[in-house]
Amino acid sequence: MTRIDAKFAKLKAEGKKAFVAYIMGGDPDLDTSLAVMKGLPGAGVDVIELGMPFTDPMADGPTIQLAGQRALDGGMTMDKVLDMVRAFRTGDSETPIVLMGYYNPIYARGVDRFLAEAREAGIDGLIVVDLPPEEDSELCLPAQAAGINFIRLATPTTDAKRLPAVLKNTSGFVYYVSVTGITGAAAAQAAAVGPEVARIKQSTDLPVIVGFGINTAENARDIASIADGCVVGSAIVKEIGAGKPLAEILARVADLASGAHSA
Amino acid sequence: MAEDGINSFMTGPDEQGRFGIFGGRFVSETLMPLILDLEAEYEHAKTDPSFWAEMDDLWKHYVGRPSPLYFAPRLTEHLGGAKVYLKREELNHTGSHKINNVLGQILLARRMGKTRIIAETGAGQHGVATATVCARFGLQCVVYMGAHDVERQAPNVFRMRLLGAEVVPVTSGRGTLKDAMNDALRDWVTNVRDTFYCIGTVAGPHPYPGMVRDFQSIIGRETRAQLQEQEGPGRLPDTLIAAIGGGSNAMGLFHPFLDDPSVRIIGVEAGGKGVDERMEHCASLTGGRPGVLHGNRTYLLQDADGQILEGFSISAGLDYPGIGPEHAWLHDVGRAEYVSVTDTEALEAFQLLCKLEGIIPALEPSHALAHVTKLAPTLPKDHIIVVNLSGRGDKDIFTVAKHLGFDMKV
Numbered sequence: 001m002t003r004i005d006a007k008f009a010k011l012k013a014e015g016k017k018a019f020v021a022y023i024m025g026g027d028p029d030l031d032t033s034l035a036v037m038k039g040l041p042g043a044g045v046d047v048i049e050l051g052m053p054f055t056d057p058m059a060d061g062p063t064i065q066l067a068g069q070r071a072l073d074g075g076m077t078m079d080k081v082l083d084m085v086r087a088f089r090t091g092d093s094e095t096p097i098v099l100m101g102y103y104n105p106i107y108a109r110g111v112d113r114f115l116a117e118a119r120e121a122g123i124d125g126l127i128v129v130d131l132p133p134e135e136d137s138e139l140c141l142p143a144q145a146a147g148i149n150f151i152r153l154a155t156p157t158t159d160a161k162r163l164p165a166v167l168k169n170t171s172g173f174v175y176y177v178s179v180t181g182i183t184g185a186a187a188a189q190a191a192a193v194g195p196e197v198a199r200i201k202q203s204t205d206l207p208v209i210v211g212f213g214i215n216t217a218e219n220a221r222d223i224a225s226i227a228d229g230c231v232v233g234s235a236i237v238k239e240i241g242a243g244k245p246l247a248e249i250l251a252r253v254a255d256l257a258s259g260a261h262s263a
Numbered sequence: 264m265a266e267d268g269i270n271s272f273m274t275g276p277d278e279q280g281r282f283g284i285f286g287g288r289f290v291s292e293t294l295m296p297l298i299l300d301l302e303a304e305y306e307h308a309k310t311d312p313s314f315w316a317e318m319d320d321l322w323k324h325y326v327g328r329p330s331p332l333y334f335a336p337r338l339t340e341h342l343g344g345a346k347v348y349l350k351r352e353e354l355n356h357t358g359s360h361k362i363n364n365v366l367g368q369i370l371l372a373r374r375m376g377k378t379r380i381i382a383e384t385g386a387g388q389h390g391v392a393t394a395t396v397c398a399r400f401g402l403q404c405v406v407y408m409g410a411h412d413v414e415r416q417a418p419n420v421f422r423m424r425l426l427g428a429e430v431v432p433v434t435s436g437r438g439t440l441k442d443a444m445n446d447a448l449r450d451w452v453t454n455v456r457d458t459f460y461c462i463g464t465v466a467g468p469h470p471y472p473g474m475v476r477d478f479q480s481i482i483g484r485e486t487r488a489q490l491q492e493q494e495g496p497g498r499l500p501d502t503l504i505a506a507i508g509g510g511s512n513a514m515g516l517f518h519p520f521l522d523d524p525s526v527r528i529i530g531v532e533a534g535g536k537g538v539d540e541r542m543e544h545c546a547s548l549t550g551g552r553p554g555v556l557h558g559n560r561t562y563l564l565q566d567a568d569g570q571i572l573e574g575f576s577i578s579a580g581l582d583y584p585g586i587g588p589e590h591a592w593l594h595d596v597g598r599a600e601y602v603s604v605t606d607t608e609a610l611e612a613f614q615l616l617c618k619l620e621g622i623i624p625a626l627e628p629s630h631a632l633a634h635v636t637k638l639a640p641t642l643p644k645d646h647i648i649v650v651n652l653s654g655r656g657d658k659d660i661f662t663v664a665k666h667l668g669f670d671m672k673v
Binding site: 055056057065106107108129133135152153181182185 | 279287288289295436448449452554556565567570
């Protein structure tokens, strides 16, 4: 049982929905980013998604593209992303951490080396946008074997024929992408997303968490109410990008979390 | 041709879309169902005589195929060695080889009921070809082009707009072809239900690399027949040379000859300011290593941490940090050789062809010509080199004028 499994079991026992927050590792620099990360659990975040910066983030909108650029300009590397996780773990051994990003920085490091280091650093799951089930032998299967959850994206184009393949080698939770599009795009509509989540839940016992296009507490509540929880990324990253003080960033996170938790 | 247990070099890609370890389908889940649909549609069209009948008709009457295979007498004489033939793809409608592939993809898009076409473009040749065929079939067309390229290829931007396309300048990254491809992929993932992504080169997720190659292979098939008409039955070229950005004109010329062991095959990458540690070039095979970008595994210019580096080339069409996965494989198995040529060498070859043959080549094939000027003098007079003259240079005269210190303002 990974930290992710334990967290969702606990939330289920408490009858609570999950609030997942995304930040870009090292945005705008390692110290600021680590301070935000350390503050997330206290602001009500149940699971942390930590972005690995990449020069060519093809599934991301301008907000997260710019965050990645800031991080890279600030000298962020994979070594430093792992250091951030290690530093976080010195004060928090419970909050699950999911690394999110693209395959090339992992491939460049070597999959086996990356997985060993990720596990040692205290990473619990991976979301790698450009690895569909067709490429499971690359990272998904080795990650599962190393005891790290490989969390898959399901999307509005994942039809009934394809859904079993998408669910097959996944674990931790299923990340349902609320819209066809990039991060920070059109607002997610609970009325449209609800039936899709229900459809996925018929085929899996894993929690289904909805992300993309969630940017207010009300939106977070509405979406969380028809799923097992929701993810907010761009709305938080925008605050960091605007150079807001830590307390203000975390207040915004707490507001979004309270929305999800009120569902 | 049996070498290292390979019976044929022409059977790829495999069912996973791989050429050896290269290729694949590294895309987000949103795009996977569409990519599988496209693969099925293409597999069906490939064996459908009516599809190829329509292609042949358009190639002949709309594009002007076959393109001539032209013996270049004064260039040959000047170089003093091998006989140099030019495959005149620059005489195609829209001025480059790009339209060969665009026609195939647009016919597929029509079969799939897609009404909106998107494309990325570097030099603008693929964008112009896509805008052209969209006008011909009454389809909406959006072309993503790096802001830096919009500036250095202004004539093509205006052409696309005249043809009814929307040209979107891309400002992310350094504003070149790589960034245009990122934004095209972002558009596609957003408008996946009605939109067809017309990729301009032999790269991207499977089935694009093999499909684009198949559409471009008309270049090599014509070359094989035309050379025999001029040099006698059974005569094959001794050396094939083509420039490589993504590598579609090169794959088109090379592929029909891969299993002819007597044919030497050379791809020419853009060496920019020189292939060295400054990394101011676009020679992915010479100066890069395997990685994953834009849907496929291939050789990429990248740093130790897997971050993609910006290439550098005088030629917008070669300014891409990757290369088609089939080239990566041909490189690794040793069937093709890959060399690089600098900006300066390409500019010299550009001027040489203008003066000796009365043909203004694009900067992209000028790289191939530059390698011909090095190689031909070392070869005997009965040696035949075919070089792919993939595009015409009208679009480049402003860039060339600037480098030669000629003031174009009147």
